[in-house]
Amino acid sequence: MPKNIPVIETKRLVLRGPEASDYPNFKATFTSYRARFMGGPLNTYESWMLYAAEIGHWQIHGFGMWMIHDKVTDETYGMAGGWQPAGWPEKELAWVIWPDAAGHGYALEATNAARDYAYGELGWDTAVSYIDPKNLDSIRLAERLGAKKDHEAATVDGNDAVYRHPAPADLAGSQLAHGIEMEVGHYADPMFKPKGWALD
Amino acid sequence: MTLIPRLETERLILRAPSEADLNAEAEFFASDASRFVGGPLRRDETWRAIAMMLGHWMIRGYGFWGVEEKSTGVYVGHVGLWYPEAWPEAEIGWTLMSGFTGKGYATEAAQAARAHAYDVLGWDTAVSLIAPDNVGSRKVAERLGASHETDYDHPAYGTLQVWRHLGPTDLENGGMEAYA
Numbered sequence: 529m530p531k532n533i534p535v536i537e538t539k540r541l542v543l544r545g546p547e548a549s550d551y552p553n554f555k556a557t558f559t560s561y562r563a564r565f566m567g568g569p570l571n572t573y574e575s576w577m578l579y580a581a582e583i584g585h586w587q588i589h590g591f592g593m594w595m596i597h598d599k600v601t602d603e604t605y606g607m608a609g610g611w612q613p614a615g616w617p618e619k620e621l622a623w624v625i626w627p628d629a630a631g632h633g634y635a636l637e638a639t640n641a642a643r644d645y646a647y648g649e650l651g652w653d654t655a656v657s658y659i660d661p662k663n664l665d666s667i668r669l670a671e672r673l674g675a676k677k678d679h680e681a682a683t684v685d686g687n688d689a690v691y692r693h694p695a696p697a698d699l700a701g702s703q704l705a706h707g708i709e710m711e712v713g714h715y716a717d718p719m720f721k722p723k724g725w726a727l728d
Numbered sequence: 729m730t731l732i733p734r735l736e737t738e739r740l741i742l743r744a745p746s747e748a749d750l751n752a753e754a755e756f757f758a759s760d761a762s763r764f765v766g767g768p769l770r771r772d773e774t775w776r777a778i779a780m781m782l783g784h785w786m787i788r789g790y791g792f793w794g795v796e797e798k799s800t801g802v803y804v805g806h807v808g809l810w811y812p813e814a815w816p817e818a819e820i821g822w823t824l825m826s827g828f829t830g831k832g833y834a835t836e837a838a839q840a841a842r843a844h845a846y847d848v849l850g851w852d853t854a855v856s857l858i859a860p861d862n863v864g865s866r867k868v869a870e871r872l873g874a875s876h877e878t879d880y881d882h883p884a885y886g887t888l889q890v891w892r893h894l895g896p897t898d899l900e901n902g903g904m905e906a907y908a
Contacts, residue, residue: 548787555813573884576813577776580783587782588747614750614775 533586534649536594538641539716541634543594546582546607550595553604553626554579562627565663585613591650593622596638605629608638610646610655617682621646621655621693623669633715635669640708643673647696654695656681658688667691672711674704730785733848735793735840740833742793742840745781745806749794752803753778756825764862765823766885781806790849792821795837797828804828807837809845809854816880819855820845820893822868834868842872846896853895857888866891873898 533545546554558568558575570578586592593609606625612618621643623635646652657675659666667689675691683690699705714720732744750771756762757769757777769777785791792808805824811817820841822834845851856874858865866876866889874891882888 551787571814571883573812573814573882577780580781580787580812581776581779582783583786584779584782584784587786588779613772613779615770615772 533592533594534645536641536645537599538637539712540599541605541638541641542597542599542602543608543638543641544597545586546579546593546595550604551576551579554582554607557606557624557626560627563624565660565666566624581613582607585611591619591646594638594642596625596634605632605634606638608635609642610650610652616658616684618654618656619646619652621657621673623666630665633712636672636708637712637715639669639673640712643693643699647699652696655693657691657693658684659691660687661689673708674699674702730789732785732791732793733844735844736798737836737840739798740804740837740840741796741798742807742837743796744785745778745792745794747775747778749803749806750775750778752825753806756805756823759826761826764859764865780812784810784812790845793837793841795833797833804833805837807834808841809849814883815857816890817853817855818845818851819857820872821856822865829864832871834865835871838868838872842893846899851896854893856891856893857882858891859885860887860889869893 536543555575557563558570558578559572560569563569582593589612591610593607593611595607596605598605606623606629608623611620611622621639623639625635643655646655656678657670659670670691673693675693678690678692681690681692694704735742754771754774757767757774762768781792788811790809792806792810795804795807796802797804805828807822810819810821820838822838824834842854845854856869857880858869869891873894876889877892878890880888880890
């Protein structure tokens with residue numbers, strides 16, 4: 529079997545491989561309308577099988593979707609990481625946040641860390657996110673991550689838009705990277721109580 | 729991570745499922761022969777099915793093995809222990825690629841899977857879910873000594889027959905050979 533799934537720590541989060549005990553939260557989201565842009569809602573059988581495939585993806589590719597945990601309480605907030613099942617034209621950076629955990633910047637923090645890992649440890653030289661054009665929350669997150677719509681790139685099935693992430697060299701030390709760090713830092717700061725509502 | 733054990737029978741090797749099996753599985757799942765086991769599936773769906781088989785091992789600690797012919801190394805199908813959500817109970821399953829049926833491979837591999845379930849995992853019973861029209865699979869179940877117990881209405885696959893296998897004590901008392 530391939531090596532164990534790496535663990536990533538960020539300011540507020542720990543990213544770990546998906547485990548059997550994390551399944552109920554995954555199921556709650558993927559059998560709900562929250563999953564409408566991710567091929568759902570699924571029935572319980574499809575949901576379990578997709579979760580198994582998330583784990584198997586790690587075994588096959590050596591990368592995959594991490595489970596996002598709170599560093600202190602260990603509760604799960606969603607998943608983020610790399611995703612390239614058969615039929616995907618390129619390696620994707622993907623994310624899903626449980627409905628109750630939206631609005632705290634967890635997807636930004638986790639996906640940013642996953643992208644750093646993909647570029648720094650896995651040696652990816654580019655990454656895309658395939659997003660349903662109606663999924664405005666995800667498009668906004670892609671843009672906060674610095675991704676831009678790539679009209680030339682192949683889509684998964686013609687119904688998705690391709691957002692291309694900045695290349696490693698363009699990201700390292702950039703104003704964008706500092707901006708993401710600052711935004712994540714704000715979320716983690718107990719004194720920072722902005723008005724309004726971050727989307728993911 | 730669960731380590732997927734390697735089993736050997738007289739003619740077969742049971743080892744971890746692998747992406748390398750995709751061509752054979754995709755060909756099978758594109759064919760009409762797959763209609764009893766959730767097919768037909770596209771190639772990308774078949775890839776996910778292999779990923780699911782691997783993930784099943786990690787979640788349950790058991791799952792489907794990829795089965796190879798010992799003499800040739802050729803992939804002949806997947807056989808093993810299967811219990812996804814929405815299954816009524818844990819089952820012994822077998823799916824042979826076209827061209828490898830009729831040799832007793834399913835029975836041989838399923839016996840090894842059953843022995844693993846009883847002797848290593850400590851199961852005290854097992855079933856197999858079989859589509860009513862799947863005559864070949866029913867014959868395998870009969871050769872294994874299982875009997876048609878009831879039917880189960882599967883959320884995705886419709887009505888399936890539930891075949892109950894002989895338990896560990898039945899096999900001890902009767903001897904494996906009696907049912908082989």
